[in-house]
Amino acid sequence: MVYNKIEIPEEGEKIAVVNEEGDELDVPENPIIPILHGDGIGTDVGPAAQTVLKAGAQATGRDVSWMRIYAGETAREKYGENLPQETVEAIREHRVAIKGPLTTPVGAGFRSLNVALRKRLDTYANVRPTYHLDGVPSPVKSPGEMDMITFRENTEDVYAGIEWEAGTDGVQQVKEFVEEEMGFDDIIHPGAVGIGVKPITEFGSKRLIRRAIDYALEHGRDSVTLVHKGNIMKFTEGQFRDWGYEVAEEEYGSEVITEDTLWEERDGEQPDNAVVVNDRIADNMLQQVLTRTGNYDVIATTNLNGDYLSDACGAQIGGLGIAPGANFGDGLCLAEPVHGSAPKYAGQDKVNPTAMILSGVLMFEYMGWMDAAQLVRNAVEETIISGQVTYDLERQLKDAEKLATSEYAREIVTNIEQLA
Ligand code: NAP
Numbered sequence: 001m002v003y004n005k006i007e008i009p010e011e012g013e014k015i016a017v018v019n020e021e022g023d024e025l026d027v028p029e030n031p032i033i034p035i036l037h038g039d040g041i042g043t044d045v046g047p048a049a050q051t052v053l054k055a056g057a058q059a060t061g062r063d064v065s066w067m068r069i070y071a072g073e074t075a076r077e078k079y080g081e082n083l084p085q086e087t088v089e090a091i092r093e094h095r096v097a098i099k100g101p102l103t104t105p106v107g108a109g110f111r112s113l114n115v116a117l118r119k120r121l122d123t124y125a126n127v128r129p130t131y132h133l134d135g136v137p138s139p140v141k142s143p144g145e146m147d148m149i150t151f152r153e154n155t156e157d158v159y160a161g162i163e164w165e166a167g168t169d170g171v172q173q174v175k176e177f178v179e180e181e182m183g184f185d186d187i188i189h190p191g192a193v194g195i196g197v198k199p200i201t202e203f204g205s206k207r208l209i210r211r212a213i214d215y216a217l218e219h220g221r222d223s224v225t226l227v228h229k230g231n232i233m234k235f236t237e238g239q240f241r242d243w244g245y246e247v248a249e250e251e252y253g254s255e256v257i258t259e260d261t262l263w264e265e266r267d268g269e270q271p272d273n274a275v276v277v278n279d280r281i282a283d284n285m286l287q288q289v290l291t292r293t294g295n296y297d298v299i300a301t302t303n304l305n306g307d308y309l310s311d312a313c314g315a316q317i318g319g320l321g322i323a324p325g326a327n328f329g330d331g332l333c334l335a336e337p338v339h340g341s342a343p344k345y346a347g348q349d350k351v352n353p354t355a356m357i358l359s360g361v362l363m364f365e366y367m368g369w370m371d372a373a374q375l376v377r378n379a380v381e382e383t384i385i386s387g388q389v390t391y392d393l394e395r396q397l398k399d400a401e402k403l404a405t406s407e408y409a410r411e412i413v414t415n416i417e418q419l420a
Pocket of ligand 1: 041100101103336339340342343
């Protein structure tokens with residue numbers, strides 16, 4: 001594709017897919033990887049991640065040619081719009097990309113650019129690992145027990161954007177339909193009302209749950225927990241759970257076993273190399289991750305539950321400055337930290353770039369660069385253990401040294417060079 005405003009690096013090659021299903025990648029030694037710094041603190045964490053990830057690639061005999069792409073504030077300046085088509089195309093074409101946070105106004109203004117990007121790219125699985133790095137302060141006693149990975153459905157649920165504003169003709173029509181034709185005539189209070197629709201499809205649920213089970217099998221994990229609020233929302237969240245069990249029972253052989261079968265037929269004894277599929281109600285799950293942290297492994301859940309749950313888990317392993325994530329579609333990876341654009345800290349060279357760096361680690365893993373991924377993760381851990389950290393961790397640690405974002409990134413690069 002010919003780009004208008006994106007500068008293509010002089011060196012480097014595109015990552016390509018090499019099979020019909022589109023999920024096997026051919027990764028060159030010096031790939032061109034699109035990077036979107038994003039809004040607010042994206043201008044701080046973006047360049048820091050770029051430097052560290054490049055150092056990780058070079059230390060393992062490779063390189064990365066970064067290609068800057070734009071959305072949000074930077075796209076408004078360059079293109080006069082929030083989400084240019086060539087940004088979406090560049091990610092699609094290069095298969096693997098990384099982005100910083102994008103601001104979404106609350107209430108009025110444009111709809112979420114993150115949601116729009118995920119929909120346009122059909123990156124249907126938002127994957128958020130939560131593991132504890134040595135030396136990271138935590139509000140819980142045994143943060144090391146947390147080693148979970150959340151697969152959050154990314155394209156439907158209340159995030160589908162099907163909602164009508166109070167006072168509009170649209171909301172009036174929907175209200176009349178719900179009350180008069182569907183018979184819910186004594187539920188909506190009189191007066192102004194906003195209405196949203198929560199679609200949960202078999203297609204969307206099953207492809208997400210499949211991905212979570214496949215991950216568990218490939219990585220030797222013990223269980224996949226379906227998290228839902230199906231006791232109340234029976235035909236959406238409850239159906240998500242039922243479709244999950246259908247996938248588990250019908251699409252895998254003896255390597256996947258449900259918790260009921262485990263107890264009914266095997267007295268709770270898990271066969272070697274098998275994955276157990278169970279389910280928990282979302283509100284219970286939010287306390288389970290605190291009280292029985294070590295019992296949970298891989299989580300598959302709907303969009304809104306996944307957002308709440310992964311932030312709560314993120315708090316246990318050091319907070320938003322640490323928590324990484326990535327969005328996956330078929331043959332596509334768009335890595336991004338869990339945190340937002342924290343506008344009050346924008347441009348101050350202050351915040352923690354770890355979440356963005358570890359999102360890059362997920363991206364490297366997707367590319368098959370396991371050694372580079374492990375090296376970067378170890379160098380981050382080493383830096384934190386040495387007590388050289390950004391403000392968010394320094395304020396919770398005794399005798400730590402407070403570094404700026406860029407200084408911290410340089411320290412990680414030094415550790416990469418020493419560990420390589
Ligand atoms: P936020 O930007 O994540 O910031 C909330 C707080 O988390 C910050 O004030 C800070 O806490 C801490 N924090 C976040 N990132 C940090 C980092 N890298 N290092 C250290 N501390 C960090 O959440 P928000 O204020 O609710 O959202 C701001 C904007 O971001 C909104 O427009 C929202 O829609 C958007 N957002 C975007 C994404 C995305 O692009 N994927 C995700 C979430 C939110 P302390 O002040 O206590 O230190």
